[in-house]
Amino acid sequence: MRMPWPWIVLLIALLLTFIGWRWSSEVVVDNARLRFNSQAEDARLILQSRLNNYAQVLRGAAALLAASKGVTRQEWREYVTSLRLGHFLPGIAGLGYAPYLRADEKTRFEQGVREEGFPDFAIWPKGDRKHYVPVNYIEPFAGANLRAFGYDMYDDPVRRAAMDRARDSSQIVLSGNVGLVQDGDQQPVSGFLLYAPVYDYRLPLATLSERRAAIRGFAYIPFRLEELISDTLGNRQQGIMLRIYEGSRPDPARLLYVSREEPRGHRLVHVPLFTRSLPLEFGGQTWTLLFESQPAFYLTLDRLTPMLVLVGGLLLSVLLFGITWSLTRTRERAQALAMQMTEELREGEARFRATFHQAAVGMTQSSPEGHLLQVNQRFCSMLGYDRPEELLNRHVLDLSPPDDREAHRRLRESVLNGQASSYVLEKRYLCRDGRMIWGRLTGSLVRHANGEPHYLIGIVEDITQTKEATQALQESYENLKQMHQELESFSYSVSHDLRTPLRAIEGFALILQEDYRDRLDEEGFSHLQRIRMASQRMAGLIDALLSLARVNRQQLAREEVNLSAKASEIAQSLKSSQPGRQVDFIIASGVRAIGDPYMLEAVLENLLGNAWKFTSPRPRTVIEFGAFELNGEKIFFVKDNGVGFDMAYVDKLFGAFQRLHKADEFKGYGIGLATAQRIIQRHGGRVWAEGSPGQGATFYFTLNHAAGTAMPEKKTASM
CATH class of the missing domain: 3.30.565.10 (Histidine kinase-like ATPase, C-terminal domain)
Structure with missing residues (x-):
């Protein structure tokens, strides 16, 4: 009985198609969950980063106040203005300073502020208290921030608890949920204050009692949670609703913030598919961030892939045998290709090592501080060393005579500082046996992924023979100049000294022809004529030679x-x-x-x-x-x-x-x-x-x- 292999293959194919459909559906959900969790983690990290930026600004303000005996109101305004908080850190309602006053200092403080041009200034709310922390400086000093001027934050239990913790711990502390005085009678929103203690820098701060005795005041930042979320997250959380609770667990009674929900009529489901609860700890406070997926997030799910898997599996089931055979062959080819690529990679690494260690020129790797990390055999041979280990950890400048070190050091620093990408330098090297050779060094910098210097690569070519040849060429050039001067002297001699005897020969021959014509026979007269013609021709040759020489000298x-x-x-x-x-x-x-x-x-x-x-x-x-x-x-x-x-x-x-x-x-x-x-x-x-x-x-x-x-x-x- 023949086995129904085609039907078995078809049955297996349909089973695999069903499994693939289920698997792809689960993958879609898993990918969506990963994306949801990633967006939630990103949101938490962004909020954490923004709060850290707030704290950094506050540390700078506290340092300014602690380092100075007294910061004026104008200096505070100029300092805050220079920070450009509205541009770089929007969401901060202001940056202020409040002094820590005892009851007996209240009247003097109020009088001092009034003398600054605020005749109606008074600490509020009124009442006798043991300590006061009134808002003195607040920038920008306009709009809603004017309401906070003179407000005694120490009167509020939540603010007071935060300031006490900041004072006792010398750390930046985040307050609990409060209504900001800047909001006045408006509908209250979740507001918070960051406090940084400012101590008298002249007093010790080692113990709790010393810190309490040295406290001068508090630099602080007020902000609204809703503005913080809006500015930092913006539209990054489309399809995800965010709730923020005060404390380590979601407690509806301690809800601080909730993002806008989609209208209920547009919801596809009422129960969120994904939820994620993440803690955010900052300034001694713990917030719980609760993320829930919304219908808009569901619309981004890849619903097409499972359907394509199902339909494609059904259509391709009849061809499973051929596909299986093709995939098997493809896998074999892929494995062979992977093995080939692995082997090529190994060969490439081996070639690199061989290129470095067997290069015809010297090659070095040195740290940014200048110590040799690796050298090849050619470099060792150039300097007379047997093994690279003899040069490792030596400073590159120690391999040169003192006169050549400063130029090399300046070029290395220019590359390390980013002023140049590479440099070329001809310099001398000290050999092991005391000899010196000339080398042409080409240096370049390799940086880490973060841009910091990693190591420098040096390629050194032995140019000793070239230098010697150049020196010989220079000597030849000097000899050529001397020969040129001698030729000039020769031309002068030809032009002046040789013309005189030629003129004498030609002149005396003419005298013989004219005065002794009757005493000369025809042959003697002919000889004199030839003498004159030869002297005239020689004079012409001299003129022609000088004319040819003048061509090269003339401007x-x-x-x-x-x-x-x-x-x-x-x-x-x-x-x-x-x-x-x-x-x-x-x-x-x-x-x-x-x-x-x-x-x-x-x-x-x-x-x-x-x-x-x-x-x-x-x-x-x-x-x-x-x-x-x-x-x-x-x-x-x-x-x-x-x-x-x-x-x-x-x-x-x-x-x-x-x-x-x-x-x-x-x-x-x-x-x-x-x-x-x-x-x-x-x-x-x-x-x-x-x-x-x-x-x-x-x-x-x-x-x-x-x-x-x-x-x-x-x-x-x-x-």
């Missing part, structure tokens, strides 16, 4: 330069030097740039002069100057139809004294393009050339500060 100016105008002037000058040549200059108009006007003019002179020279074999020459934009960059160019050059030797074009053509073909010293390149590089630009033999050449250059308009117009001038 660079920055202003707008009209390159079109400069190019036109240079073209006119070239034309005047050889009026017989047929040359067409095509110079774009409106080409401008930002740079040194004299240096940029030298660039154009070299490039245009270069084009003029290497187009001389052509019967008709075309030389073009202009500019264009490419990828947002301004590019200037000088183009000619001269002899051109082989691009295989383009790297030699801009080298000093480099020539691609023979000296007897084209005169020059090979320094012009090198000078132009250095000027352009000083302007932050670059220069390059394109050409081919017999097809002319084009020289391009850029300037970082180049400025110009759109593509300029061209003009043609026949030279």
